[in-house]
Amino acid sequence: MAGPDGGPMIVFAGVRLDRGDRTVLSGLDLTLAERRIGVIGANGSGKSSFARLLNGLLLPSRGSVTIDGLDTRRDAKAVRRKVGFLFQNPDNQIVYPTVGEDLAFGLKGRKLPEAEIAGKVRATLRRFGLDGFHDRLVHELSGGERQMVALAGVMILKPEWLVLDEPTTLLDRRNTQRIMEAVGGLDQHVVLVTHDLSLVESFDRVLVFDAGAVVADGPPAMAIDAYLRLLG
């Protein structure tokens, strides 16, 4: 099952999500196939929950989420391979003390030969402007450097989709720009949750969440306008 251009596609069918005793998302019927999709909305409107449904970090209480026909509930492992996830705080996903070890970690799980892993780590560091960082201790890096390492750690596994949940909230303008430039250069499909509306202005499609539902969905100018009107 592929998108209109033959590319990958994520389908939400009749999705509801309960967390605790609350329904936090409901009535989600969506097909995502665009390369750059923004997700905006007020605090607590359900954006992070939506993002976590995309790669099976959360499972729907009703309905289904499928990626190219793979169900996030039934095919969890295959889904995680297809959909990478970048958290707001890089400390949530960097596991190893040094940058090189951290980047190698996911590849070791895929049982690749050591020499191939070392080559991929080097190439990925170069690609994300992290030459010279191989033996640096992660906890000694700046927040911006750590977020770039976290991004490199996700991308080294070559997912087809990258979901980013407010990846620049903790960063200054310069590092926000660096991360967004790196994301802009990716071939992958990107879903970006953000409160920074300027980051999605050039995207293909923007979803606006309000109280657990999608209340606007379309080109950035239309969606941002709808969101601003919602804020009053």
Ligand SMILES: Nc1ncnc2c1ncn2[C@@H]1O[C@H](COP(=O)(O)OP(=O)(O)OP(=O)(O)O)[C@@H](O)[C@H]1O
């Ligand atoms: N584990 C949980 N148990 C109960 N309710 C939860 C849980 N996690 C989130 N919620 C609620 O779900 C709703 C949606 O939260 P979510 O984090 O998805 O919103 P958000 O749009 O990403 O917000 P923000 O912009 O503040 O990050 C909120 O009302 C939140 O309180």
